[in-house]
Amino acid sequence: LDAMVDAAYFSMKNMNFTDVVVLVTESGWPSKGDSKEPYATIDNADTYNSNLIKHVLDRTGTPLHPEITSSVYLYELFNEDLRSPPVSEANWGLFYANSTPVYLLHVSGSGTFLANDTTNQTYCIVMDGVDSKTLQAALDWVCGPGRANCSEIQPGENCYQPNNVKNHASYAFDSYYQKEGRASGSCDF
Incomplete structure (x- = not known):
């Protein structure tokens, strides 16, 4: 994600736009996929989303701009069980439709x-x-x-x-x- 944000800053700088802050409107990882999506797992979703949230909360910025922090919106809050295949399309959420967590994020701030x-x-x-x-x-x-x-x-x-x-x-x-x-x-x- 940092590489994509830095690429956006680099491109904007080449067009003389240096005072625009990048806002990441979608980022996340699916927790379930079909046989052609072996990396769509709960462990990978937990790792990606937990580290993403930790990175945003640490306010560390990117390698190119460590002084600038970005807001990030997780995609998605709830799994969408009515989405069309592939299986991963319905499984980006942090919660099931009944509001129970798909997995527990590791973002308590407890130092773990x-x-x-x-x-x-x-x-x-x-x-x-x-x-x-x-x-x-x-x-x-x-x-x-x-x-x-x-x-x-x-x-x-x-x-x-x-x-x-x-x-x-x-x-x-x-x-x-x-x-x-x-x-x-x-x-x-």
Whole structure:
């Protein structure tokens, strides 16, 4: 997407239009396809759309114009079950027609990144050897007054297992660290 946005800026510059901001009116990925559409999968849709939203929220711009951020509209909010073939045409939505999610986007701001993330981010995790009482007190603070997003480490949620204070604390500490913009001192627990 960045390459296409930069290509638009490059073309506009050649026509002496340098004060127009590009607005991306459609971007997304289908979550299901037929046998001729092997890349239309839930995993690929989740990866693309989660990374797209993260990129827009990070306000990082494009390689050519890192200082200019663009608004992006996801295509589409709901699957359109009445669309004609191919199968992917009906499966661009984030939700089914009954309002249940097709997949869960990874955009909570909690500091978790997708496994295929290549941005080489820094993470905040628990040091070895910290006693469990100290760790529990820090976990209680970061999930309470620290306002980290700890919803994913609650019973039944995606990051609850393994259920131990060290793993839960690492998740919560990184959530706080990312929320604070990886600021110095925001990983000292």
